[in-house]
Amino acid sequence: MKLNVQHVTVDIHGKRILTDISLVATPGQCVGIIGPNGSGKSTLLRSIYRALPPTTGDIVLDEQQVWQMSAHQSALYTAVVIQETPSDMAFTVQEVVTLGRLPHLGRFGQSTSHDHHIIGDAMDRVDVRHLSQRLYHTLSGGEKQRVLVARALAQHPQLLILDEPTNHLDIQHQLELLTLIRTLGITTLTTLHDLNLAAQYCDTLYLVYQGTIVAAGPPSAVLSVTNIRQYFQVDVDIHPHPHTGRPQLFFSPHSEHIS
Amino acid sequence: MQQYHQRFWALWGISVAILVISIIVAVAIGAVPLPLPTVIDIISHELWPSLITPHWSMADWQIVVQFRLPRVLLATVVGAALAVSGTALQAMVRNPLADPYVFGISSGASVAAVAVLTLSTSMRGIPVSFAAFVGALTTMVLVYGFAQRHGHVTPLRLILAGVAVGYLLSAVTSYLVLRASTPGMGATAALSWLAGSLGGAKWEHLGIPTMVLLGTTGYLWINAPVLNALATGEETAISLGIDLERVRIRLFVTTSLLVGTAVAVSGAIGFVGLLIPHMVRMGVGADHRYVLPLTATVGACFLVSVDVIGRTIIAPQELPVGLVTAACGAPFFLWMMRMQQGGQS
Numbered sequence: 001m002k003l004n005v006q007h008v009t010v011d012i013h014g015k016r017i018l019t020d021i022s023l024v025a026t027p028g029q030c031v032g033i034i035g036p037n038g039s040g041k042s043t044l045l046r047s048i049y050r051a052l053p054p055t056t057g058d059i060v061l062d063e064q065q066v067w068q069m070s071a072h073q074s075a076l077y078t079a080v081v082i083q084e085t086p087s088d089m090a091f092t093v094q095e096v097v098t099l100g101r102l103p104h105l106g107r108f109g110q111s112t113s114h115d116h117h118i119i120g121d122a123m124d125r126v127d128v129r130h131l132s133q134r135l136y137h138t139l140s141g142g143e144k145q146r147v148l149v150a151r152a153l154a155q156h157p158q159l160l161i162l163d164e165p166t167n168h169l170d171i172q173h174q175l176e177l178l179t180l181i182r183t184l185g186i187t188t189l190t191t192l193h194d195l196n197l198a199a200q201y202c203d204t205l206y207l208v209y210q211g212t213i214v215a216a217g218p219p220s221a222v223l224s225v226t227n228i229r230q231y232f233q234v235d236v237d238i239h240p241h242p243h244t245g246r247p248q249l250f251f252s253p254h255s256e257h258i259s
Numbered sequence: 260m261q262q263y264h265q266r267f268w269a270l271w272g273i274s275v276a277i278l279v280i281s282i283i284v285a286v287a288i289g290a291v292p293l294p295l296p297t298v299i300d301i302i303s304h305e306l307w308p309s310l311i312t313p314h315w316s317m318a319d320w321q322i323v324v325q326f327r328l329p330r331v332l333l334a335t336v337v338g339a340a341l342a343v344s345g346t347a348l349q350a351m352v353r354n355p356l357a358d359p360y361v362f363g364i365s366s367g368a369s370v371a372a373v374a375v376l377t378l379s380t381s382m383r384g385i386p387v388s389f390a391a392f393v394g395a396l397t398t399m400v401l402v403y404g405f406a407q408r409h410g411h412v413t414p415l416r417l418i419l420a421g422v423a424v425g426y427l428l429s430a431v432t433s434y435l436v437l438r439a440s441t442p443g444m445g446a447t448a449a450l451s452w453l454a455g456s457l458g459g460a461k462w463e464h465l466g467i468p469t470m471v472l473l474g475t476t477g478y479l480w481i482n483a484p485v486l487n488a489l490a491t492g493e494e495t496a497i498s499l500g501i502d503l504e505r506v507r508i509r510l511f512v513t514t515s516l517l518v519g520t521a522v523a524v525s526g527a528i529g530f531v532g533l534l535i536p537h538m539v540r541m542g543v544g545a546d547h548r549y550v551l552p553l554t555a556t557v558g559a560c561f562l563v564s565v566d567v568i569g570r571t572i573i574a575p576q577e578l579p580v581g582l583v584t585a586a587c588g589a590p591f592f593l594w595m596m597r598m599q600q601g602g603q604s
Contacts, residue, residue, distance in 0.1 A: 074500065089490040100499070
């Protein structure tokens with residue numbers, strides 16, 4: 001499914017958060033959104049998964065305007081992986097993954113054996129089936145994140161949105177999670193703090209700075225010494241990764257800030 | 260879930276059995292104790308007249324059918340209603356401490372009921388239960404209105420608005436009671452209403468609450484997956500296709516109706532809505548498909564038992580049921596909380 005964000009501007013309580021954002025994700029692509037803290041990355045995602053309406057501009061999935069769909073219609077196409085503040089409700093892993101079937105349930109909320117099959121399949125794909133009876137809030141960060149991906153997969157989305165999916169994960173789980181997402185073949189839009197991971201795993205990067213897109217393109221173009229220096233305030237040396245050839249960044253603090 | 264699934268059916272079966280036994284025992288216990296077989300025979304005869312030929316005295320029949328059974332069944336309905344509404348409210352605001360009190364609903368019902376009981380005689384024509392119902396619903400509309408900003412309602416604002424409105428209304432209630440403290444002005448009636456009471460229950464009081472209970476619980480049960488999503492988080496709920504504002508209003512109206520009805524027929528009974536959902540979640544987890552039916556039966560068992568304690572412990576006088584729920588509920592709740600923390604750490 002193709003995502004097309006056209007000239008989106010978002011104001012929150014009269015304050016402009018995003019200005020004239022345009023972005024495209026073609027089917028099967030993994031698109032990364034990078035930028036310093038507070039640049040508006042999460043806000044952009046929220047307006048795409050229908051949590052925050054844009055003030056102006058269009059968000060289009062294939063031919064359909066997201067904000068003209070119902071919340072339910074949108075959920076049939078788009079699944080989201082975000083870490084919310086946990087509630088005290090003790091759901092099991094299987095119950096969390098089952099939530100992904102919500103948009104597909106019948107009128108009276110009944111689930112079928114077809115749903116159960118999909119739920120089991122989703123848990124298998126991210127290797128959490130052995131955790132299915134565990135309580136979600138007792139899992140480690142990496143396990144939690146995988147469970148949320150399983151929930152998103154159970155939703156059978158055509159667009160997958162992730163907000164900082166590698167937060168709180170150790171390096172092994174960071175790589176596993178992003179590799180997994182790459183193998184899904186679903187159009188993916190993710191924010192990432194780690195620029196090296198973004199360089200390794202994304203086809204296209206959008207660099208957001210103070211609510212506008214200041215650079216877009218393949219990682220090798222976006223992750224330039226000048227861009228990093230200008231928008232992240234750090235010095236960087238960039239070398240190709242010995243195995244993948246993708247840009248690899250070596251940071252040093254900005255000289256102006258040291259002196 | 261498989262494990263919780265089996266556990267749910269086991270627990271639900273047990274709780275239904277306990278409820279039936281509690282109802283029979285509660286009917287047998289009282290100023291005139293009746294033998295259990297007689298109670299069972301009378302109730303069976305009422306349900307299916309051809310089953311048993313009457314062998315009991317008219318007085319026994321009257322005690323069972325006209326006095327005790329309506330009261331015990333009212334306790335069943337009110338206990339279930341309060342527990343179910345607590346469950347739904349807790350899921351809606353993702354806060355396990357939410358109950359009808361936190362939202363000011365009970366306070367709203369109290370103000371209206373006390374006003375009718377203590378203010379000028381011109382208002383005495385209004386049935387107290389009707390006033391309490393209107394008071395509860397009006398308060399919920401008020402609280403929802405205050406919690407709203409730019410068409411958005413957040414759980415935190417809902418709780419804050421509920422607590423603030425609740426305090427204000429409690430103050431008004433206290434003032435009304437104090438004002439009516441001269442004999443004959445209704446202070447005693449008001450205080451006993453505030454403490455919660457199931458006394459004076461009649462068959463004709465049961466129909467509407469039972470229908471409201473079945474209707475709203477059924478609606479909530481159909482929406483159990485939605486409650487699950489709400490309990491998980493707002494953004495998650497949206498991404499799962501829930502129209503947050505619309506769903507919240509629907510659930511809020513449903514629970515208001517349920518709470519309003521329960522409070523109208525029984526006065527302000529606390530702790531059931533807070534305590535029972537917790538207990539149930541400890542047994543079957545958080546999935547509302549299991550939690551809702553089980554809270555209904557456990558809440559009913561709890562209030563039936565508590566009412567028996569209330570009317571026997573200082574017989575021939577009665578302890579208001581609201582006091583007994585607090586006196587039994589609070590220590591139990593604290594014990595449970597400590598147990599749970601111990602288990603987690």
